[in-house]
Amino acid sequence: MPSVMQPWRNSFMSTSQHFILLRDLNQGRRFTGLSSPSLPYPGVRSFGLEPAADLPPEPAISLETLSPADLRDAARDPDVLGVARSMPTRLISPTPSDAPGAPAAAATGPTWGVRAVGADRSSFDGSGVSVAILDTGIDRNHPAFAGMAITELDFSGDGDGDVNGHGTHCAGTVFGRDVDGQRIGVARGVSTALIGKVLGDQGGGGSEMLFNGMEWAIRNNAQVLSMSLGFDFPGLAANLISQGWPEALATSAALEGYRMNLRMFDRLLAMLEARAAFNGGTVVVAASGNESRRPQFELSASVPAAALGVLSVGALGEGPSGFTVASFSNTNPVLAAPGVNVVSAATGGGLTALNGTSMAAPHVAGVAALWWQAIRERGVPVNAGAVQARLRAMASLDGLAPDQDVLDRGDGMVQAP
Structure with missing residues (x-):
């Protein structure tokens, strides 16, 4: 299993196994039918939308140590939208x-x-x-x-x-x-x-x-x-x-x-x-x-x-x-x-x-x-x-x-x- 690392550090952690993962926290909620936004969006109605009409993207960043197998698993994870080597x-x-x-x-x-x-x-x-x-x-x-x-x-x-x-x-x-x-x-x-x-x-x-x-x-x-x-x-x-x-x-x-x-x-x-x-x-x-x-x-x-x-x-x-x-x-x-x-x-x-x-x-x-x-x-x-x-x-x-x-x-x- 990948290990989650402290996301901010004094210096660049330079080994080849450290990767940044971008997830959408609302990705799974959309498929489960949950319709209440997780954060207030006061400008929604000015665009002709109701707050419960949909869920906005909720980006979440994590720095993880991934083996080659973990990296392949991340690529197949529908909640993971992006993977990048830390640099x-x-x-x-x-x-x-x-x-x-x-x-x-x-x-x-x-x-x-x-x-x-x-x-x-x-x-x-x-x-x-x-x-x-x-x-x-x-x-x-x-x-x-x-x-x-x-x-x-x-x-x-x-x-x-x-x-x-x-x-x-x-x-x-x-x-x-x-x-x-x-x-x-x-x-x-x-x-x-x-x-x-x-x-x-x-x-x-x-x-x-x-x-x-x-x-x-x-x-x-x-x-x-x-x-x-x-x-x-x-x-x-x-x-x-x-x-x-x-x-x-x-x-x-x-x-x-x-x-x-x-x-x-x-x-x-x-x-x-x-x-x-x-x-x-x-x-x-x-x-x-x-x-x-x-x-x-x-x-x-x-x-x-x-x-x-x-x-x-x-x-x-x-x-x-x-x-x-x-x-x-x-x-x-x-x-x-x-x-x-x-x-x-x-x-x-x-x-x-x-x-x-x-x-x-x-x-x-x-x-x-x-x-x-x-x-x-x-x-x-x-x-x-x-x-x-x-x-x-x-x-x-x-x-x-x-x-x-x-x-x-x-x-x-x-x-x-």
């Missing part, structure tokens, strides 16, 4: 300045990113929208988060808080309040935030931590979910080699793990889409990655940004002829947003400027909160699909420098309502 994750590290001559951030007023997405001109502020951020945690005592209802849950084993600073910077861009007269937050009316610490203090973790964090955010009805992290394919291969695996086999196993985790994301996002009829669903935003090195090397968006249903985000910077794609920004994003010289909250207080698609994704998450509020206040049912459609349809090419490839900037610069 290391890491934050998408900020990069050195892409444009040394770029203008410095103003000491007061909105940051250039807030202005570029039009949040400073919007009549919406994200009020009433629940946002989840899965990252390195948050410095909840920073003035940028004063008065907010923040729920933290540590999946890394390193404890609440944010020693690293990456998560705090991302959170500040999404919903941070003004700091010393400077506006850093796109949706500074957001008052409820779910902060899942899925990366440890050194910026690393495991894919089971991320999937558990997503499950937690989904169960708590997050309407917007932001992630600025990636899967460490080279790290998994190196880990297996250190255990004595031949290099070729370790590389193949790492590739298999990467593929399995991508498929796991696809299945989990499909469950999210199905839940939209019950609670409106969740807009999922992810950084496309910083692995490209233009003009010599360009890489496509990495997992989780490459998963179906995820709004992947590329990074733009300011230039003399307009907004330009950052040299590090991976190709094939859905949207683009400010990702160079982005000023936001620093762990311990104050502000700091960072570069990366990690900084671009929170701009899109903040604008998603604005659109969620805008559609809701028009008196029509709002769901994740409607918000995603608005984000893509209203993205702008105005202000972009000439000859910015569509494969690099996606639909364009995200725009607030």
